[in-house]
Amino acid sequence: MIQRRTAVALLASPLLLTGCGGGAEATERQTPARRPEPAATPTPEIQAEQAPQGIPGLGPKRSAAIPDRCEQAVVVTGRGRNSPLCTVVLHERTATGWQPGPAWPAHNALHGWSAHHMSGDLRSPVGVYTLSDAGGLLPDPGSKLPYRRSGGFHSPGTGFAGEPLEGAFDYVVAIDYNRKPGTSPLDWTRPLGLSRGGGIWLHVDHGGPTHGCVSVAKAHMKDLLRTLDPDRHPVVVMGYADWLAG
Known part of the structure; x- marks a missing residue:
């Protein structure tokens, strides 16, 4: 009886030892990691500089x-x-x-x-x-x-x-x-x-x-x-x- 319980404990121990790490590894495989979105390239604000108004009719x-x-x-x-x-x-x-x-x-x-x-x-x-x-x-x-x-x-x-x-x-x-x-x-x-x-x-x-x-x-x-x-x-x-x- 004692030998059977010991055998069960030995069989279960690998699961206990690998439960956290193995569970996490399984989760990563099931849900692929999301690729980080490329950082938005800042668009410089270009202020259109209007040329000063000239005198109509003058070349x-x-x-x-x-x-x-x-x-x-x-x-x-x-x-x-x-x-x-x-x-x-x-x-x-x-x-x-x-x-x-x-x-x-x-x-x-x-x-x-x-x-x-x-x-x-x-x-x-x-x-x-x-x-x-x-x-x-x-x-x-x-x-x-x-x-x-x-x-x-x-x-x-x-x-x-x-x-x-x-x-x-x-x-x-x-x-x-x-x-x-x-x-x-x-x-x-x-x-x-x-x-x-x-x-x-x-x-x-x-x-x-x-x-x-x-x-x-x-x-x-x-x-x-x-x-x-x-x-x-x-x-x-x-x-x-x-x-x-x-």
């Missing part, structure tokens, strides 16, 4: 000609090389790019535009020019540019369409083409010589083409005078549409 050459420090640009867009009709828009630079103001109907020279303006050619000079000085026949309406009032801004006579010129120079902003910045628009200093013309201004529209200037309504001239700020280094970008797109 790379004209845009590059605007000084980096300039924050105000009066863009004069002619309808055609030989057209006296144009549109004026004041653009102001912000953190997101150039922001346009309203579009104003305007006139330029009778025969349109020239890349080599000459005195008496009745064409407005294309180009990018600084705006430094203002003046007029009437009292200063609140100009931020230096304003010089003078009776010399009197404009008698008639225009090409027979319209009276009276009041055309009530308000003037000198365009720094062939002139000395920092002087009255009436100053006749001509660095390029008299043959290259001068006295190219932004002034009050008289209802017809000009000799070389750009003219807008009186209310718009007041807006320009009150807005153009020498600390923001204003310029005028002027020419017919195809030239501006270059």
